[in-house]
Amino acid sequence: MPFTPDSELDLLFPAEYISQEIRAQLHPDLHLRPLASSDYKRGHLSILSVLTVVTDPGEDAWIAQFNAQREAVRTYYSIVIIDKPTDRIVAVGTAFIERKFLRGLGSVGHIEDIAVDAKQQGKKLGLRIIQALTAISENSGCYKTILNCSDKNIPFYQKCGFEQKENEMARYASQDRAHTPRL
């Protein structure tokens, strides 16, 4: 599939929100942009499966989720790196903005779901994704940007300028209750 320029895509948010300086540091065969409504076809879920179990909901349900993110204005920032010769996704990541009542109605940026294609790891794609998401978080006025990670990824995030702080707690819903909203 030939490379599809941003102007021909239906993007999650304006491409100008992504730092031009960070984009310029990528290899010319790579392109960093917001998630597009047609990215189901460019292997979005297969890159996420590098990170964890991914169940394919089908393209229509994927697009409904894309639209739900876009309807929550100035909240979800999912980005991708595209391999231009194949027009396939090779790296992904998301930031979402939490609006608080404390710290003078401050906001916090949460970074989630960072994954780089196994064949492209170690080439600074993860770093560029984190830099782009952190810049979006800070440009959104967030007073901090936070994320959870496994112990083995701590050195990666330290290289990205993050420091270890406090602990993560989690409680998983039982299988029969998960994915069934009642509110």
Ligand SMILES: CC(C)(COP(=O)(O)OP(=O)(O)OC[C@H]1O[C@@H](n2cnc3c(N)ncnc32)[C@H](O)[C@@H]1OP(=O)(O)O)[C@@H](O)C(=O)NCCC(=O)NCCS
């Ligand atoms: C973790 C991950 C996102 C890193 O992306 P990447 O593109 O491979 O990493 P980068 O090339 O951008 O690495 C940036 C720096 O961090 C270092 N680094 C990356 N992973 C590291 C690790 N596990 N341990 C130590 N250093 C690491 C790199 O050596 C590089 O250092 P340098 O600047 O001195 O050369 C990627 O390997 C990945 O997708 N892993 C599987 C999914 C996953 O674990 N996601 C994170 C969820 S929290």
